[in-house]
């Protein structure tokens with residue numbers, strides 16, 4: 527089955543994402559030993575990945591994409607880690623709310639809003655030093671805001687070269703860009719595109735972008751830094767690194783496609799873990815069942831453990847098709863999942879006990895997000911971005 531990002535986007539489970547919570551305070555002692563699942567964030571691994579991406583990109587600046595609650599790690603957590611690194615030129619999100627929260631959380635680097643905004647939000651966006659991504663003729667609104675704030679508006683222009691999403695179609699882009707560049711009120715500091723990540727089409731997209739940019743530059747139009755490269759591109763097309771790279775998933779230490787894992791192009795270390803505790807251990811007599819619809823049947827007397835984490839926390843429902851959870855030194859098969867619980871098969875001996883820490887995924891070989899994603903037949907994007915934003919995030923400094 528297709529476990530690439532695109533395949534899984536087609537079959538993704540629609541787990542709804544609530545508005546991401548503000549960074550959770552450090553847990554108080556009594557809660558620390560609770561049975562609630564938690565997300566661990568590993569800043570040193572994140573910093574390692576930034577250095578790896580920088581090396582791969584020939585020291586080009588990195589625009590770190592931390593949309594969707596920082597890919598599940600907590601947008602403020604990862605914002606702070608990346609804000610402190612020289613390799614990172616700026617941060618990019620898709621939702622206005624996240625851009626504002628980064629600014630309000632004291633992030634100093636440029637923040638690019640790669641998503642839509644209403645013209646009536648423009649002044650607020652610019653006043654907060656958030657860079658808008660522009661792809662429509664909003665010159666007059668930019669003029670008004672620049673006049674009011676008494677400074678030109680820095681922006682990035684987004685060109686659609688074939689993804690068909692937001693972005694001015696490349697054939698019409700020259701006109702829009704010249705119109706924007708000709709205004710005193712604006713300064714184009716970046717020009718960007720996004721690949722469809724189809725190896726046969728990406729080259730054509732890049733060709734369209736390069737032709738557009740070089741003809742504009744030949745006319746003296748300033749485009750700022752040109753950027754296009756997501757994680758996929760970091761592995762696939764070094765000719766598309768341009769002036770700046772724009773990855774997300776690679777910075778979180780996760781290979782976006784299984785095929786990249788053994789290519790030694792980038793040595794990535796996952797910066798995120800999902801853990802919980804064993805809530806209950808019991809022996810099922812032979813022929814007894816467990817789980818809704820009796821999804822599991824004990825072929826012989828078997829110990830099973832209940833873990834307090836489920837699909838409402840972000841574990842894919844398909845985990846019951848063969849994902850394994852680590853408890854102590856053992857990997858145990860998930861045999862049933864519900865909203866807040868997993869049932870795992872322990873075997874003929876009670877090898878685990880109530881309160882033991884159980885790892886759904888972390889940075890250990892065999893338990894990496896890629897391993898769990900593959901076992902669930904789920905994309906790693908679904909695994910981390912679907913982590914419930916209400917789960918406590920804990921930073922583990924090593």
Ligand SMILES: *Cc1c(COP(=O)(O)O)cnc(C)c1O
Pocket residue numbers: 591593640720755756757758772773774775776782
């Ligand atoms: C999400 C996103 C990225 C980063 O993609 P990864 O696959 O996580 O590296 C880059 N650019 C845009 C426009 C995006 O939406």
